[in-house]
Amino acid sequence: MADLEKESGDLLERLTQVLHERKQADPQQSYVAKLHHKGQDAILKKIGEESCELVMASKDQDPAKVVAETADLWFHSLVLLGWHGLQARDVLAELDRRMGLSGLVEKANREK
Numbered sequence: 001m002a003d004l005e006k007e008s009g010d011l012l013e014r015l016t017q018v019l020h021e022r023k024q025a026d027p028q029q030s031y032v033a034k035l036h037h038k039g040q041d042a043i044l045k046k047i048g049e050e051s052c053e054l055v056m057a058s059k060d061q062d063p064a065k066v067v068a069e070t071a072d073l074w075f076h077s078l079v080l081l082g083w084h085g086l087q088a089r090d091v092l093a094e095l096d097r098r099m100g101l102s103g104l105v106e107k108a109n110r111e112k
Helices: 002-023 031-038 040-059 063-083 088-098 103-110
Strands: none
Touching (some): 002 031, 002 063, 002 088, 031 040, 031 063, 040 063
């Protein structure tokens, strides 16, 4: 499990770096740059689309599509993090903070 955690963290770090580099690229040459050039609403629209596609893949009981659509949703979520100057490690730190907390307790703490 430790190897998988390291590999996952390394992959997220590499992907974050690539997204940061592409954010600065020519929008004619980079999909990520094009999304950033269009603005936050374009990124949010993609997240909405990918969320719906993930829901439909799950409803269709298609595991391969569930994985593919989850990857698309994660990708666009990472693009949005970059829009805000955040990184995957920020989300991982938040998830780590929540480890060991009951989901009900964590949610109740947010509502205060």
